[in-house]
Amino acid sequence: MDISAQQALQRPILAILTMDDEEEQFRGNRSNFIDLIRTGHEMGVSVCVITVKDLRPRSKRMIGHVYDLDTNTWSQRWIAPPHVIYNRIPTRQDEALPEVQLTLQACLKNPSIRLFNPMFFNKWTLFEWLNKAKTTAKYIPITMKMTNSAELENVLKTYPIVYLKPIRGKAGKGIMKVQRSYLRQLRKPEFLLSVQETKGSQVIKSSTVTQLWNKVREQIEDDEEYIIQQGIKLSRHKSRPFDLRVLVQKNAKGEWDLTGIGARLAGKLSITTHVPRGGTIDDPEKLLASSFGTDGARKILGRAKKAALAIARQIEKKSGHLLGEMSMDLGVDIAGNIWFFEANSKPMKFDEPPIRKKSLERIIHYSIHLLRLKHAKITDTNTRMML
Known part of the structure; x- marks a missing residue:
């Protein structure tokens, strides 16, 4: 055979x-x-x-x-x-x-x-979907498409720090940060553009928005689309910001469930927490406890789980497709609020052994669930035909 x-x-x-x-x-x-x-x-x-x-x-x-x-x-x-x-x-x-x-x-x-x-996610589309539901809109930073310098200038008037992110980016590639500050002597704004590189970032100064816009455009390929996003003041550990990496997957019952939460601590010279850009893996409870205490850390992790599951359900609902897993980047600000930054329909490997093992088992469990659903549907169809 x-x-x-x-x-x-x-x-x-x-x-x-x-x-x-x-x-x-x-x-x-x-x-x-x-x-x-x-x-x-x-x-x-x-x-x-x-x-x-x-x-x-x-x-x-x-x-x-x-x-x-x-x-x-x-x-x-x-x-x-x-x-x-x-x-x-x-x-x-x-x-x-x-x-x-x-x-x-x-x-x-x-x-x-x-x-x-069946498809990669589009960052802009995700934010549109999530803003349409009360259960998820509260986790979304102010986000808009970046089309001209006037939009960038208006956002910078409200938020002193904004992030520029490629709509189809991955693992932190192409992300830029803009920070507005004032020259004390002249009381004029100065703009600092930080461009993410492999293990750090390059800082470019501009004295006007027009100059800043030209510098931004130099960093972007002609066909690349970007979003502008409100900068969130993230919690820090030893003066370095961190965020949470969350993996949610369908379980053996076909329901969204939390597989695990990890943490990524930004590199000393990096503007993102992604490991390929200099970030490091750390324990989320330890990092959160340094700012919020042990009980506070556990409560935040509980709220992060609730947020992640609500976000996964909304994304699947609006996508119109069958989804089985997604990873998310969630931020925790200095007040302990949860913020959604990104979701990936094709998660990279989680290096934390317990999360890794469970993630593999979940894929198999969910595949078996889908097979059982198909057999149940076929059986039901055959029964109706006999009747």
């Missing part, structure tokens, strides 16, 4: 969807894929990798990349059609390709396949 027959008879199939690669056969984080394959094996689910090029939603078999846990080797095999597809297409540019969109749409329309997290 070949592998496709074995899998079809013995185990449900979860396919990790990614892009093909001429040299490496497929793209993506192999160690992450192997971790999920190993977790699936332990929980009775066959996990493989499939590329957009090889995915044929209505075919009886297709080529998949299978990992042998005994020999630690990859091989290409014929597999049965996957029951559930976990979208890990690596970049927005890949996902926007016409052939990729056609494949994703074909999967979404196929009743035999359950595809979750």
Whole structure:
């Protein structure tokens, strides 16, 4: 019996969807894929990798990349059609390709396949969605699209610090900070533009908004869209701001649940807390306790969980698609208020071991839930036909 027959008879199939690669056969984080394959094996689910090029939603078999846990080797095999597809297409540019969109749409329309997290999030769209619900609007900083210098000037009149963020950015890339201050002698405003670099930031001074705007435009590619966002005075630990990294996922019942909360402490010269930009991983309760005490820290973490779940439900509702997980950046200001900064539909790996382990199990649990839902629907349809 070949592998496709074995899998079809013995185990449900979860396919990790990614892009093909001429040299490496497929793209993506192999160690992450192997971790999920190993977790699936332990929980009775066959996990493989499939590329957009090889995915044929209505075919009886297709080529998949299978990992042998005994020999630690990859091989290409014929597999049965996957029951559930976990979208890990690596970049927005890949996902926007016409052939990729056609494949994703074909999967979404196929009743035999359950595809979750079919697209990257757009920052501006997220803020629009979240502002439309009372349960989530309270967590949203003042945010608007950046289209001209007059808008930037008006925001700076109200908020002495604002952040400029690319709508389709990731991991802190492209973020800028603008701070308005006054020259004491002349009583004229001065604008400090901090541009995020790999492990720090470059500071550029401007004496007028026009000059500032020109400096900002120099940092942006022609087709990039940005938002302007109110700067929040974040809580600090040892003079360094920090925020919370929250992972929410669907559980075995198909309900949104908190998988874990981590913390990211900004680098000494960085304007963001992202680890690739110099941030460091830390314990959220410890950092919060340094400002709010142990009881205060626990209460804030409880409110962060409540906020994250409300945000996840609203995003899924407004997206109109099936979502299974998302990570979020939540800020805590000096008064202990929760603020939403960003959500990612394709979360990066959480390095905290308990969160990491639970996150892998949740993906498998949710895949099994989707499979049961499909079988229940088929059974119900067949029963109605018999009646």
